[in-house]
Each structure stands twice: as structure tokens, then as C-alpha cells.
Amino acid sequence: MSLDTIRIGFLPLVDAALPILAREQGFGEAEGLAIELVRDMTWATVRDRLLYGHTDAAHLVAPLAIATALGRGRPAVPMAVPFVLGLNGNAITLAVPLAEQVLDDDSLGDPVMLGGRLRAVALARVAAGKRLRFGVVHRYSSHNYMLRYWLAAVGIRPDVDVEIVTTSPPFAADALAAGEIDGICVGEPWNSIAVDRGVGRIALVTAQIWRRGVEKVLAMRAETVDRDPDLVRRLVRALHAAAAHFIDPATRNDSAAILARPEYLDAPVDPIARAISDWVRLVQGAAPVEIPDFMFQYREAANFPWRSQAAWLYSQMVRWDGTPYSPEDAAAAESVFRPDIYRAALAGSGAPLPSASSKLEGAIDGTSLGAGSTQGRLILGRDQFFDGRAFDPDDIPQYLASLP
Template structure:
């Protein structure tokens, strides 16, 4: 008899791997019967998870950490045994603002667009307002990281508000906001409606930025450890299927269904194939690794990525650095569970659990406990690196 797992998610393309693990039978092969609960806000996904209405969830990586630390609500320990993907977000702004900060065709350069935005902010008349999907989201922290590095002070020069992903395009069309940082397909929906233009992807800010994760209450993980490990196996198989061009159209059609993303399959296909339409009626632009769901160590829960997210919380939440909190934050990511699930299987496993983020400038072979692992460039746009062993020095170096 199959073991049932209920998984919460938001209608986003990067919820793909558990959905496709179910649809293509990879979960059933592992003795799992998956049930999905679709929500429209991250707050509801989190509430369902914390109160036992789901066993695991498609989750914002920083939200799993903030919940464990008790930021904004009583602390509840979550664990992340699997990263559902890196990258996948775009910064889309109103047509009027796009004319000022990215007048050229194509995706902008992060430094140049930031410099023009700094000039535009000075003469805007009011603070431009940007929408992000949650206070504790990589969208928020990546947007802030880019703005600050370009001399635009978040909360002083611009306003940042929260909008649930399915309503981001509506808010931009209604001129309630001047820009959004959101995952697909919602930036593309805004472009197709003529509400704005894509000027940057977050992969241009941090080439290998951690994005969504599978989050599990730590107590539930221990209770269902075998089932969660089998889910990791099934999702890795789904990832291999997902990135194969021969399967793109099939997977886009599955994800487009109303019970999942509920969007035009053509828009989902673009995201899967790393293609974006930047302006209504424009040609498709190919941006390699716009979404990064499987290759290299894309699904590995690097402790150093959790540490970077904690550093951004310290920077922007005004909570101060605490070494105990830092250790707790890093402990949310569980490479031990990932390794236990995939040891002895055809999947490369890093030899280390942490690394210097942003330190790879060209393809680099790294030590692997299993298989062969070559890592691609993971640079931050401003050239900085992040060493989790020197977290306080890193914070002191930031503008």
C-alpha cells in the first residue's frame, strides 16, 4: 500500500518537480501517493504546513528559515532536504519606467539598469513602488541586494510591498506598483497584457541564487523520514525528465492545468526552455539557466546558501547578527537527508555541505562524494563573494 503525502504549493512553474514526480509515476515507483493543495499566498501555504494540513510544501527558502527563527511569529522548526530550483524570477517594470531604465532592446545589464534607476529615482517625484511575493522571499532579498549595490536605498528611495504571485500582473496593470519581482509565469503574464516589460532576471543578480525549496516540519521529517527520502529520489527523477527538451511540451501542458499553475502552456513552455518575451509583441529572448532545476548540484541544500539568506535577514530586518541564530538558520538546510536518499544512486553528491558563494568564475570540477561534479559560474553581479565562515566580515563589507 502506498504511503500518502500531502504537499502544499503555489501556482508557479518552480513547483514542477513534486507535481511531475506524481504525474509521471516517479513517486508511485517509490511507494508514494502524492496529494496536492493549491493556495494563492505563501502565508496560507505556511499555515497549512505548520498546523498539519500538509506534510511538506513548495516554499520560499527564506521563509523556511524565518519560520524556524521565529521572525514575526512563534518559532517552529522547519527542515529543507531538497532545493526545488535556482533562479526563475524576473524584474518587470511599467512601460514608463522601462523607458527610463532600459530603453535599449533586450535584457539590461544589472549595473547599467541600476545606474539608470538611481537617476530615475532622483527625478521621479514619488518613490517608485516595487512588489515582491513575501517579506521573507529571495525575491525581496535579491531585489534589495541589487538596489543597494547600485546606490538605491531600499525603504528610503523606493517602496517595497508584498503581493501574492497570481495578482502581481494585476497590480502592475492597475498602476498600483511600478515594478514586480516574481516567478514565472506571472512576469510573462504582465508582458502579454502590455502592463510592463522585463528588464532583468534575478539570475543576472546572482547566477545561482537559491529560490524555492521543499520544506517539512522537522518533527514530521523525523516521523516520515523514509517517505521524505523516497520523495527526494522521485523528485530527482522528475528533474531529469523536466530538463530534457523532448519533454518540455508535455510538462508545460501538465503544469498549465487548472489544478496546478492554471496558465497558458505557451508561457510555461517559455520558462522551461529559458526563453522570455521581454515586451508585448517582441521576439523571444534566450537566457541560459533562467530556470535551473536539475543539473550540477541544483537540488542540493547547500548550508552556505542558507547562511547567505540569514545574512540578508540580518541586513534588512534590523535584527542584528547572532551566532546562535546563524547556526540555527544554517541547520534548516539538511544535506544529510539529501545524501541519505541518493547515496548509491546515479546522482552526483558534493563532498562538502558548504562553499564560498559567488566564487566560481568558470566551470570548475569540485570534490564529490559520489559521481563527478562540475560547477558552472555562480557570480554575484557586483563581484562580491560570500564566505559563510566569515559572515560578520561579509555584513560589514556591504553598502
Template sequence: MSAAETVRIGFLPLVDAALPILARELGFGEEQGLAIEMTRDVTWAAVRDRLVYGLTDAAHMIAPLPIATALGRDRPPVPMAVPFVLGLNGNAITFSTALGEAVGLGGTLGDPDAVGAALRHEAHRRRDAGDPLRFGITHRYSSHNYMLRYWLAQVGVRPDIDCTTVVTSPPFAADALAAGDVDGICVGEPWNSIAVDRGVGRIALATAQVWRRGVEKVFSLRADRAAERPEMVAGLIRALHTAAAHFVRPDAARQCAEILARPQYLDGPVDAIERAITDHIRLIPGATPVHYPDFMFQYREAANFPWRSQAAWLYSQMVRWERAGYSADEAAVAQGVYRPDLYRAALAGTGAVLPGASSKLEGALAEPIGAGSTQGRLMLGRDGFFDGRTFDPDDIAGYLDTLPR
């Protein structure tokens, strides 16, 4: 028997790092001839740098960061490849207890418009007093940043004018709230739940309420590494797909939570991790967790498929908030980072559902609908933005013209 090929994967301690961790711990990688080694970091910049400089082979990564890396934002450009989406949604917007009281958060998840109206009043009051609200995000090029800004702008809180954002590493987000360094955070689990359980935060919204089925974490490689090791990439995709099917099994939730809670992974409370896996959120310390269906979303509806239209939307927000001009060439590079061709090639002949298209209208589905596929039967669920907009990846410039400035 030939020796397994070693694959080093970088990650941050978050519930949505589950699939590569499970692929290692449950033997799905070994089934593909891969010996997975996990490398834990505490900042997304470190995860990116390890990947760019060859210290890891692949990484659990925030969805916009490979695009920013390929476009040369903040550093020289490095071509990247995203052949697999690790999960949709799974984040929350959590206020400090003081801000939660100021905007009247109750014992249920708020309505985005109603919470936004109350927040607008408080944000303007704080701005006029010379002490603008501060929100912690995990990285400038993160879906957390873009989802938070999308919501704030639509409800009349102008990012960078009425409030500010600062980068806060996920494991320290609750500490930042406790210290009063930020008034709110947008972060993945279990760090919102930990803030609530510590009594320093109140969950206001799930990001699934801002964009249902919004892309969150991806599995990323350098494009040259993907080209040099195609069998490794295909094996990883198959192992991750198997892990995703296991992760969504109701009878596997506790097992998955216990694995993720280990010191070398999240080093966090099993109960908080299990709540996230089962779509339950505790909004107030000691309260019964509320069930929000599809709070985290993996596997079903081809959730792990890397739609190029997802990359296009992320690029649109990059342009919007950098106040840069739209570039058709950059848009093409951004969409080219997401690699549905690699996904299809790896899973052809398996039981996986393979979409026929590589791009779609985002936010257009109010009800579940069947969609074209080259393998299996594809159903797509509701994917709306809270403001009712849709995004056409073939008209990014036109879309940008419709957004609040």
C-alpha cells in the same frame, strides 16, 4: 501490495513548483510508494501556515521562509527541514511600461549596472516629488525581496528610503502593475511573461543576472515530521530527483508545460510556461523571445542539493534588511534548516551526484570547476554576484560589514 502512503504537498502556481507536480502526474511518487496530493494556495503565508499546522506534510516554498519560520520571525518558532532544493533562479524583475520607458529599456535584457544607473535617477526624482517607486515582492521572507534589495542597494537605490516594497501574491502581480499599484515586480514565472503579454510590463533583468545560481525555491517540511517519517522523506527526495532529471530533458519541455498549465496547477498559458522551461524570455509584447541560458536551473551541477552556505547567505540578508544584530546562534539555526544529510542518505547508491562538502564559498566561481564528491563526478558552473562579491559562510559578520548601508 501495500497501500501507497499519502503525502500532501502545498504549492503556489509557479513554474518552479514543477518537480512535485511532475512527481505526482508522471508516477515518480508512486514508484516510491507515495500517493502525492497537491494543495494549491495563492499566498506564501497560507502555504507556510498549512505546513506549520499539519494541514500539509511538505511544501514548495520560497527559500528564506523555512529559515524565518525556524527563527521565529513573524510567529512563534517552528523547527524546519529543507532536504531538497527545487530550483535556482527563475525569477525576473519586471517594470511597468511607464517605468520601462522612463529608464530606457530596450529589446534585450539590460545590464544590471546600466539599468541600475537609469533607475537610480528615476527613483531619486520620484522620491523628491514625494511619490517614491513601489516594488511588488512575493513575501517579506522571499529570495525575490533579497535579490531585488541586493541589486537596488548596490546601484545606489536605497530600499525603504528611495523606494518602497509591498507584498503582492504572484498570481496577481500583473494585475498590480496594470492597476498602477506598483511600478515594478520581482516574481517567478509565468507571471512576468503574463505581464509582458498583457502589455502592462517590461522585463528589465533576470535574477540570474544578480546572483547566478541563486537559491530560489525549496522543498520544506517541519523538522519533527521529517524525523517521524524518514522513509517518506527519502522517497520524496528520490521522486523529486527523478522529476528534475525529466524536467530538464529538451524533448520533455512541451509535455511539462502542458501538465503545469492545467487548471488545478498554474491555470496559465502553455506557451509562456514552455518559454520559461526552455530559458526563453519575451521582453516586449509580440517580440521574439530572447534566450538567456540557465534562466531557470534544476538538476545539473547538483542544483537540488541543499547547501548550508545558501541558507547562511539568506540569513545574512535577513539580518541586513531587518537591521538586526548578527547572532552566531541564529546563524547556526539558519544553516541547520538546510539538510544535506537527508539528501545524501536518500540518494546514496543511486546515480545522483553527491557533493562531499555541505557548504562552499558562494559567488566565487568565474568558470566551471570540478568539486569533491562522495558519489559521481561534480562540476560546478559560474555562480557570481553581479557586483563581484563573494560570500564566506564562516564570516557572515565580516561580509555584512562590506555591504552598502
């Protein structure tokens, strides 16, 4: 049969796995799709290639899809996110000299204790006239918002007590090695590569800051979704099948080998395989440690585009851009996430489909919670923020007022 071609842009990261595996393992072809993948090195290029029609869809940091729809930093373009490619999966890696100042041993830091020690170092550096500098992958990225959320909650003022700059994920270890930055918040395998090179030490993972935090998404121009909804639904099904394949322990080695290829991540197999299996090496030469839910790609309707997650990202955009809250912008931000398309694509498949499109974020503690679904049985696990706050998407101004 003839296949419909769809071009998808991506960055060389482990969480680009689903479109890569959809192509390589035949899930796209099973849905009548010929998936072509376009590799870039910066999120700005991935976005621009999508907006100017060089690609049809993109593996993209979730906040950038919302910022693009709202016209932050460029003319607004309507966007649609019908599928979430993964939750969490990032880490905060410190340059070795800084890590030795704030960490006692070779285990992950506690967000509060580590934050207190980092604050003391940061303030001393301010007094000495040379602020600590952290690298994130884009201004509009979950990496930036997770890092800022943690820093602010422990009493470190982003942009005042520390500097935050942009660095491309594949060059993050190089920036640490050159002494240009003191820490990074990036996705795998680039934290692990910094560790294996001996230039960094993983201090926190973002799952410690917001368990189940939204990370990468499938982003499309809204006009593409409107023009060919059937193609979009087939792509969602292909990615969903790829997600089930990705988390199967029996496929991990094969998946890591595929992702490591030069045309994809162009990186060693070992750190990729570790990330897939939730085992992370924190210090050069040390044994990897298991970090449950380090990456989260499939269970608990992980791929469902919750509008409340988009609302939280918008709240952080308001917070850190210094712009006033706008009910219209909040609604527009939420409308970028398209649970209606996800439900339509997977209806009749047996996949759990949440009946609600929004929820209270950060409200599930150590116990799991049954959630309403129109299809299948849906159990949601712990999703707390490290400071114990919960986010109500229906009251963003009150939430913003409560933040430090």
C-alpha cells in the same frame, strides 16, 4: 501495493513543477507515494497550512523556511529543507512607462547601467513626494533579497528611496495594470503574462544578480522528518527523478501542458513552455530571447541543500530586518538545510553527491570548477554575484560590514 499518502502545498508557479510532475508522471508512485497537491495563492497560507498539519511538505520560498525556524514574525517552529526545487527563475519586470524611462531597447538591461538610470528616476520621484513602489512575493523571499541586493549595490536605498510591498504572484500583472506598483520581482509565468498583456517589460532576470541563487525548496516540519525518515528519503528520490524528467528537452511540451492545467498554474501553455526552455519574451510582441540558466533545476547538483546558501539568506535577513548578527541564529539557519538527508536518499543512485555541505558562494567566474563528491563527478558552473562579491559563510559579520 499500498501507497503512503503525502500532501504537498504549492503556489501556481513554474518552479512548482517537480512535485507536480512527481505526481503526474508516476515518480511518486514508483517510490510508494501517493502525492496529493494543495494549491494556494500566498506564501503565508502555504506556510501556515504546513505548520498546522494540513500538509506534510511544501513548495516554499527558501528564506521563509529559515524565518519560520528562527521565529521571525511568528513563534518559531523547527524546519527542515532536504531538497532544493530550483535555482533562479525570477525576473524584475517594470511597468511600461518606467521601462521606457530607463531602457534603451528591447534587450535585457545591464544591472549596473540600468541601476544608475533607475536611481535617477527614484530620486526624482522622492523629490516629487511619490516614491517608486516595487512588489515582491513575501518579506522573507529570495525575490525580496535579490531585489534589495541589486538596488542597494547601485545606490538605491530600499525603504528610503523606494517602497517595497507584498503582492501575490498570480495578481502581479493586475497590480501593474492598475498602476499600484511600478515594478515586480516574481517567478514565472507571471512576468511573461505581464509582458504578454502589455502592462510590463522584463528588465532583469535574477540570474543576472546572483547566478545559481537558491530559490524554492521542499520544506517540512522537522518533526515530520524525524518521525518518518524513510518517507522523506523516498520523496527526495521522487523529486530528483522528476527534475531529470523536467529538464529533458523531449518532455518540455508535455510538462508545460500539465503545469498549465486549472488545478495547477491555470495559465497559458506558451509562457510556461518558454520558461522551461530558458526562452523569455521581454517585450510584448517581440520574439523570445534565450537566457541560459534562466531556470536551473537539476544539473550541477542543483537540488543539493547547501548550508552556505542558507547562511547567505540569513545574512540578508539580518541586513534588512535590522537585527544584530547572532552566531546561534546563523547556526540555526544553516541547520534548516539538510544535506545529510539528501545524501542518504540518493546514495547508490549515481547522482553526484557533494562531499562538503558548504562552499564559498559567488566565487566561480566564467569557468567551471570540479568539486569534491562522495559519489559521481561534480562540476560546478559560474555562480557570481553581479557586483563581484563572494560570500564566506564562515565570516558573515565581515561580509555584512562590506555591504553598502
